[in-house]
Amino acid sequence: MYSTILTKLGRRLRLGMVGGGFDSVIGETHRIAYQTDGCYELVAGAFSIDQEISRATGAGLLVSPDRIYDDYRDMARREAARTDGIDVVVIATPPQIHKDVAMAFLNAGIDVICEKPLTKTVAEAEELAACVASSGRLFVLTHCYSGFPMVRHARDLVRSGALGRLRMIEVEFAGGAPGVSVEVEDPAQRHWRFRAASMGKEAVLGEVGSHAYHLMSYITGMLPQRLSARMQTLAARREVYDNAYLDFDYKEGVVGRLWASYVATGSQHGLSFRIYGDQASIEWREENAEYLHFRPLQTPEMILRSGQDGTSDFVARSSRFRPGHPEGYPLAFANIYAEAALALVAARTGTGSSDLMGNLPTIADGVAGMRMIAAATASNQKDGDWQPL
Ligand SMILES: NC(=O)c1ccc[n+]([C@@H]2O[C@H](COP(=O)([O-])OP(=O)(O)OC[C@H]3O[C@@H](n4cnc5c(N)ncnc54)[C@H](O)[C@@H]3O)[C@@H](O)[C@H]2O)c1
Secondary structure (H helix, E strand, O other): OHHHHHHHHOOOEEEEEEEOOOOOOOHHHHHHHHHOOOOEEEEEEEOOOOHHHHHHHHHHOOOOHHHEOOOHHHHHHHHHHOOOOOOEEEEEOOHHHHHHHHHHHHHOOOEEEEOOOOOOOHHHHHHHHHHHHHHOOOEEEOOHHHHOHHHHHHHHHHHHOOOOOEEEEEEEEEOOOHHHHOOOOOHHHOOHHHOHHHHOOOHHHHHHHHHHHHHHHHHHOOOOOEEEEEEEOOOOOOOOOOEEEEEEEOHHHOEEEEEEEOOOOOOOOOEEEEEEEOOEEEEEEHHHOOEEEEEEOOOOOEEEEOOOOOOOHHHHHOOOOOOOOOOHHHHHHHHHHHHHHHHHHHHHOOOOOHHHHOOOOEHHHHHHHHHHHHHHHHHHHOOOOOEEO
């Protein structure tokens, strides 16, 4: 299906990038992801806070020098004024400035693909959500793990009732690689993730917890009503929390639990979920992402493999290869770009895009994630008191 996107529009979508320079962690992943299906062409950018790095990044990516900007506001203005200006911008800066960058482009009439967590605060998230609504532009949040075929199939299974009545939703994003489980010796070398002044002491919830929280709602279609949170700082010399345990209550007695951590020593990536109903349960791990374990009560466990027949069209188009070929993280991330391209092209060719946006993480997911972080912060300050969501 992705192969028909370009013939509909007759050209590639013109993409701009803010952040994601050669000095960034995530920029290269975006470049691999948006190039996968050939739907996008990078034509402009303000790639780094450091202008030399921004220019070097643009030059390295063959962006025309007059479209490498020193400032994202200038980029939004000048790209909007061009007849061949960008269709969509991807924002891969630290989250503290997502709101200002996104609003500059939305107000210039440009669609936005934005990194998580949505913003720094709930107030900013709500202001941005209002801007998205009034602009009428598309807004996609790169909660990339929802791009895995077997995560999408888990969603189909849960929503079809195959697990019966849901009971427990358990999600972990507990990493422990040396780069995160040990604090650097020199505080001046800390990445912004580990500075309380950047995203607060609770940054672990935005960085990894928000992905886990998004999966809980993406798969089940449910948001919890209240939470209780406790957070700890376990690595020496660290000024932010690096471990968080959250409990959730849902309607109709469903309960949930989220563990976000940087100090699960030795854990490689650490994202997984287990969802239990009264008829069956499912389990998935990012490190073995091609497989979904399905455990009905009355039959032996089934290990479902991505790329097999018998899934929905949506899941089937999320696998580029037949079973046996590992696809993994880059293609999951690419699926977010491919689904976004479907929605962007549908909007441009007048075929409507609201149903296509239903498969993607959007502004509403970003606001929900920020509400979770604010409630967890309040709960932790009161030693785990339950807080409404
Ligand atoms: N989806 C994922 O799996 C995933 C993984 C890692 C990071 N992220 C998210 O991606 C975002 C970026 O994270 P990172 O680790 O790459 O951060 P980083 O600090 O390593 O890189 C940020 C980039 O933004 C640039 N930048 C900063 N201010 C700028 C400005 N005013 N104008 C233009 N460029 C500017 C920096 O120079 C750098 O190139 C964050 O929101 C983070 O949470 C997502």
